[in-house]
Amino acid sequence: MNDSSVAKKQLVALKRKLDSAIESRNSLEEDANLHSSLLIQFITKLSLVSKGIDLELDNRLAQLRMLFSKSAPLNDIEAKIVVISKLLQQHSITNEKNIAHLHDQFNQAGENLQKINGLPGDLRRELRGLLSKTKESKDALIQYVPLLSQLLAFYDYALKAKNAPTKQGVLPSAQLILPVSQSKNDINLALFDSSILEKISVSLSTLPLSKGHTNELLAIKKKLMTDKSSDEVLLHLIDIFDVIVADFKDEQNSAKNFLTRLSATLTTVQSAVKETIVTQKKSQKTNEKINQKLQSQLVDMTGTVEKALSLNQVKEDINEKLQFIASTLEQKSKFEQQSHQELADKLNDMSAKVDQLEQQSRVFEHKLIDQQRKSMQDALTKLANRAAFDNYFAKAMVRFHHKPFQLALVVLDIDDFKKINDTYGHTAGDKTLQVIANTIVKNVSKGVFVGRYGGEEFVLIYSQAQEQALTLELNALNKYIARLPFKFKSNKVSITLSIGATHIRADDNIHIAFERADQAMYKAKKQGKNQVIYVK
Numbered sequence: 001m002n003d004s005s006v007a008k009k010q011l012v013a014l015k016r017k018l019d020s021a022i023e024s025r026n027s028l029e030e031d032a033n034l035h036s037s038l039l040i041q042f043i044t045k046l047s048l049v050s051k052g053i054d055l056e057l058d059n060r061l062a063q064l065r066m067l068f069s070k071s072a073p074l075n076d077i078e079a080k081i082v083v084i085s086k087l088l089q090q091h092s093i094t095n096e097k098n099i100a101h102l103h104d105q106f107n108q109a110g111e112n113l114q115k116i117n118g119l120p121g122d123l124r125r126e127l128r129g130l131l132s133k134t135k136e137s138k139d140a141l142i143q144y145v146p147l148l149s150q151l152l153a154f155y156d157y158a159l160k161a162k163n164a165p166t167k168q169g170v171l172p173s174a175q176l177i178l179p180v181s182q183s184k185n186d187i188n189l190a191l192f193d194s195s196i197l198e199k200i201s202v203s204l205s206t207l208p209l210s211k212g213h214t215n216e217l218l219a220i221k222k223k224l225m226t227d228k229s230s231d232e233v234l235l236h237l238i239d240i241f242d243v244i245v246a247d248f249k250d251e252q253n254s255a256k257n258f259l260t261r262l263s264a265t266l267t268t269v270q271s272a273v274k275e276t277i278v279t280q281k282k283s284q285k286t287n288e289k290i291n292q293k294l295q296s297q298l299v300d301m302t303g304t305v306e307k308a309l310s311l312n313q314v315k316e317d318i319n320e321k322l323q324f325i326a327s328t329l330e331q332k333s334k335f336e337q338q339s340h341q342e343l344a345d346k347l348n349d350m351s352a353k354v355d356q357l358e359q360q361s362r363v364f365e366h367k368l369i370d371q372q373r374k375s376m377q378d379a380l381t382k383l384a385n386r387a388a389f390d391n392y393f394a395k396a397m398v399r400f401h402h403k404p405f406q407l408a409l410v411v412l413d414i415d416d417f418k419k420i421n422d423t424y425g426h427t428a429g430d431k432t433l434q435v436i437a438n439t440i441v442k443n444v445s446k447g448v449f450v451g452r453y454g455g456e457e458f459v460l461i462y463s464q465a466q467e468q469a470l471t472l473e474l475n476a477l478n479k480y481i482a483r484l485p486f487k488f489k490s491n492k493v494s495i496t497l498s499i500g501a502t503h504i505r506a507d508d509n510i511h512i513a514f515e516r517a518d519q520a521m522y523k524a525k526k527q528g529k530n531q532v533i534y535v536k
């Protein structure tokens with residue numbers, strides 16, 4: 001083979017290699033183009049998802065898209081990506097904060113809705129379910145969208161339910177949620193909406209004030225419920241505030257006085273004790289001196305006997321010394337008597353002071369006990385209040401879980417109570433609550449805990465009642481109350497209760513048990529009110 005044919009062959013081989021290299025490069029370029037277009041598509045989608053959240057992020061993502069489409073150098077693309085990742089990081093922190101804020105607002109809105117009186121039972125239950133689902137914070141804002149729409153639907157439902165009785169001329173409580181743009185006058189009117197005044201009046205009934213101040217408060221409360229002009233209501237509210245402050249000051253002064261007296265008495269007792277110790281020390285010294293004198297007189301006497309020359313002289317000397325000793329002994333006994341007396345006087349004095357102190361403490365202790373009792377008692381009906389119920393029921397549950405017994409919980413709610421307030425006034429409503437409370441107490445078995453849970457809702461705790469006996473007693477109570485002859489403004493009115501009852505089960509906790517009794521009560525409402533529903 002000559003040189004030229006060898007070179008030709010090599011040239012062909014080289015061309016083949018070149019062709020294959022070009023082909024691989026083309027395929028690599030195609031791959032890169034494919035990846036880059038995939039990346040551009042991904043970034044476009046990312047931009048769309050995050051669009052509007054952050055203007056700077058929007059711009060940077062647009063720039064990145066541009067760099068990719070122009071196949072810009074990798075260094076430029078990398079620099080852009082670093083900036084975008086930082087922005088995304090900041091955004092994720094802001095996002096977490098937003099989620100926490102929305103979570104709080106959501107729950108607050110739900111709890112506010114729960115506080116509105118007169119919500120239909122099923123709404124209340126579903127709301128409770130929704131709120132228990134959102135106890136834990138969600139991972140993304142988007143997850144709150146369906147929950148918010150559900151909450152809005154509940155608000156809408158509540159508004160509609162509340163709007164129903166407005167025909168009677170009463171503003172529904174739900175109208176209290178005012179748009180910010182409303183004029184000042186409109187807000188004033190809504191502020192003194194009768195339902196707000198009612199709420200204030202209800203809260204005032206639970207204040208444990210002194211007897212005098214409670215009477216003052218009752219008088220103002222009456223005026224508050226009759227005078228409806230903004231100015232008058234404002235003046236009454238200021239009066240109420242003054243009474244509460246005065247009661248607080250009285251309480252503070254009486255505690256201060258007691259402490260001042262206590263400290264004065266303690267100071268006198270302390271100085272008396274000091275004095276006694278000093279006197280005792282002094283008398284100890286005087287006693288020691290007299291003892292020394294006696295001892296030296298005795299020693300002297302022995303010396304006299306030893307030194308005496310005759311019996312007569314001994315007799316005379318001893319006589320003389322004995323007289324000395326006798327007078328020293330008399331001195332000693334007088335001194336002892338005197339210091340005894342002084343000590344007894346001081347002790348008497350001290351004991352009188354301690355007596356006085358004890359008396360003062362007793363007065364204060366009674367006051368404290370009285371205050372404690374009041375804080376556990378509903379001021380209007382004198383029944384145990386919600387705090388007392390919580391306390392009693394929690395203890396009963398602990399005993400039950402230790403050793404099960406027939407523990408039953410009953411929730412009683414007055415039917416259409418709002419109508420009584422709206423038609424005959426708040427004072428008539430208060431009186432009704434008192435009568436119902438007394439009637440319940442008189443008509444349930446001995447040892448049953450009776451409490452006012454709040455508003456027009458009462459609770460009973462039975463510690464030993466079989467299902468049959470319990471429902472029998474509750475039905476009898478229900479019938480008795482329905483037959484009570486209430487008379488308002490010469491109108492005969494019958495008042496009924498919806499009652500829900502249940503026995504506590506081994507797997508219950510306080511909330512589950514209460515929820516069951518409460519749901520039974522709502523069932524009674526739903527099924528037409530004026531009835532007892534027992535659930536196992």
Ligand SMILES: Nc1nc2c(ncn2[C@@H]2O[C@H](COP(=O)(O)OP(=O)(O)OP(=O)(O)O)[C@@H](O)[C@H]2O)c(=O)[nH]1
Nearest residue numbers: 117118198202414415416417418426429430455456
């Ligand atoms: N007079 C008076 N009214 C109170 C007191 N506490 C709560 N209320 C009123 O009780 C009423 C309760 O009304 P709602 O929750 O709508 O219940 P209701 O009218 O009994 O309706 P149902 O429960 O469906 O039968 C509200 O108007 C409260 O203002 C109080 O201490 N005194």
